[in-house]
Amino acid sequence: MAHVLVSPLNWGLGHATRDIPVIRTLLAHGHEVTIAACGNALCVLRQEFPDARYIEYPDYPVPFSSGHLFVPKFCASIPFMLQATVREHETLEAILAKSRYDLVISDNRLGVFSSEVPSIFISHQLHYHLPLLYWPAELLAIPVNRYLHEQYDRIIVPDNPPGPLSLAGKLSRPDTDVARDRAFFSGILTGTRQIACTQDLDYLVIISGPEPQRTILEKIILEKLENIGGSGVVLLGSPQSPKATTRIGDWTCVSYVSTEEKAELMNRARCVICRSGYTTLMELAELGKDRALLIPTPGQTEQEYLSWYYEQKGWYHSQDQNRLDLADDLELSRHYKGFPKMSHTAENVKRLYDELLAGYLE
Amino acid sequence: MDNLVGIVAFAIFYAVIILVAYGIFQLVVMVVQAYLSGNYLFFGEITSCIGVAVLLYVAVGLWLQKTGTI
Numbered sequence: 073m074a075h076v077l078v079s080p081l082n083w084g085l086g087h088a089t090r091d092i093p094v095i096r097t098l099l100a101h102g103h104e105v106t107i108a109a110c111g112n113a114l115c116v117l118r119q120e121f122p123d124a125r126y127i128e129y130p131d132y133p134v135p136f137s138s139g140h141l142f143v144p145k146f147c148a149s150i151p152f153m154l155q156a157t158v159r160e161h162e163t164l165e166a167i168l169a170k171s172r173y174d175l176v177i178s179d180n181r182l183g184v185f186s187s188e189v190p191s192i193f194i195s196h197q198l199h200y201h202l203p204l205l206y207w208p209a210e211l212l213a214i215p216v217n218r219y220l221h222e223q224y225d226r227i228i229v230p231d232n233p234p235g236p237l238s239l240a241g242k243l244s245r246p247d248t249d250v251a252r253d254r255a256f257f258s259g260i261l262t263g264t265r266q267i268a269c270t271q272d273l274d275y276l277v278i279i280s281g282p283e284p285q286r287t288i289l290e291k292i293i294l295e296k297l298e299n300i301g302g303s304g305v306v307l308l309g310s311p312q313s314p315k316a317t318t319r320i321g322d323w324t325c326v327s328y329v330s331t332e333e334k335a336e337l338m339n340r341a342r343c344v345i346c347r348s349g350y351t352t353l354m355e356l357a358e359l360g361k362d363r364a365l366l367i368p369t370p371g372q373t374e375q376e377y378l379s380w381y382y383e384q385k386g387w388y389h390s391q392d393q394n395r396l397d398l399a400d401d402l403e404l405s406r407h408y409k410g411f412p413k414m415s416h417t418a419e420n421v422k423r424l425y426d427e428l429l430a431g432y433l434e
Numbered sequence: 435m436d437n438l439v440g441i442v443a444f445a446i447f448y449a450v451i452i453l454v455a456y457g458i459f460q461l462v463v464m465v466v467q468a469y470l471s472g473n474y475l476f477f478g479e480i481t482s483c484i485g486v487a488v489l490l491y492v493a494v495g496l497w498l499q500k501t502g503t504i
Contacts, residue, residue: 148451151444199504207495210504242502 074433079108080179086351087179088113092263093421132156157183175432185223193224196240201377218248230261241381259420260354264335275304276341281369296398348375362410366390
């Protein structure tokens with residue numbers, strides 16, 4: 073039995089939730105798992121795996137901006153993030169000195185790697201996308217990424233290999249020999265499972281993401297709800313506010329639901345309206361949703377790229393939140409075909425274990 | 435020692451940003467002064483240079499995108 077340290081980044085819940093099937097598989101094979109995380113990521117994993125070992129392991133704050141100033145703000149925060157990464161790496165060395173580990177898995181935590189213990193990095197972004205005007209920075213990110221990837225034995229990319237089925241498009245394209253040699257394309261990985269149920273909800277609206285954009289989207293959506301026929305549920309994604317349910321016509325608005333309740337609602341919905349965060353998109357792929365309306369968080373270049381990419385592919389309709397006309401955009405979303413058929417998490421995680429993880433653990 | 439290296443790195447990083455911003459400011463001042471003093475030839479030359487530089491910059495970005503480099 074091997075001992076694995078799993079450490080997801082706490083920038084939203086996406087990193088933690090996509091690690092759930094990996095942790096589940098490690099435990100199912102009889103390995104010991106220690107989860108090193110902080111904030112909401114730690115809370116979610118504690119709920120999912122109450123018997124696992126936990127270490128409170130702080131990371132760095134999200135440099136998200138309130139508007140279209142994401143890139144300048146992100147650039148200005150780079151030195152602070154580098155310093156935080158060095159501190160994170162020192163903390164990891166202290167953790168590894170206290171207990172024996174056979175493998176370290178870092179989900180997008182740049183300082184979580186070791187020269188003593190085999191280290192694996194999970195990321196769907198082998199290439200960072202920036203708006204055209206910032207092309208020198210995008211170019212510069214390639215050697216920086218190469219240096220980062222060199223610190224890890226392998227890189228798990230939760231996407232299909234580059235080609236027609238790639239969900240992350242150019243983001244998961246390996247640019248360097250290091251990335252090409254070390255990348256393992258696992259296919260989608262998500263904690264959300266398909267359940268047998270009737271699709272009795274016309275719409276599920278998931279309002280999420282960093283403030284104040286979350287509140288802005290909430291206002292836009294709630295104002296326009298009555299213009300669309302049918303019934304649905306709006307998840308307001310505000311865990312800080314007390315759990316409350318309100319009715320607007322045939323619609324139900326819920327301040328916050330657990331991950332299990334959210335998964336059930338996603339299964340029941342015929343159409344999902346959500347941000348274009350990569351984890352949510354993997355959930356849509358896992359559940360085989362052929363109808364969705366994507367609303368990227370303004371200023372988040374990754375979400376804006378994925379929205380554009382899916383429009384080009386004819387998979388899902390996207391609309392900027394400031395130009396959103398809910399009734400018209402939902403009508404347009406009918407003309408898109410959804411993701412093509414692809415292998416699901418259960419199959420992907422089994423292949424991941426057999427072909428990659430077992431080599432380090434057995 | 436590590437902290438000192440970090441502080442020096444921070445200082446260099448932000449000094450470069452300030453230097454670039456100062457350069458842009460100086461250029462704008464030069465253009466405005468040329469216009470206000472009626473030196474339209476110099477004004478035309480410098481704005482054309484800036485225009486060509488911007489077009490070239492965007493063209494290189496588009497070319498890098500088209501070739502799949504970025």
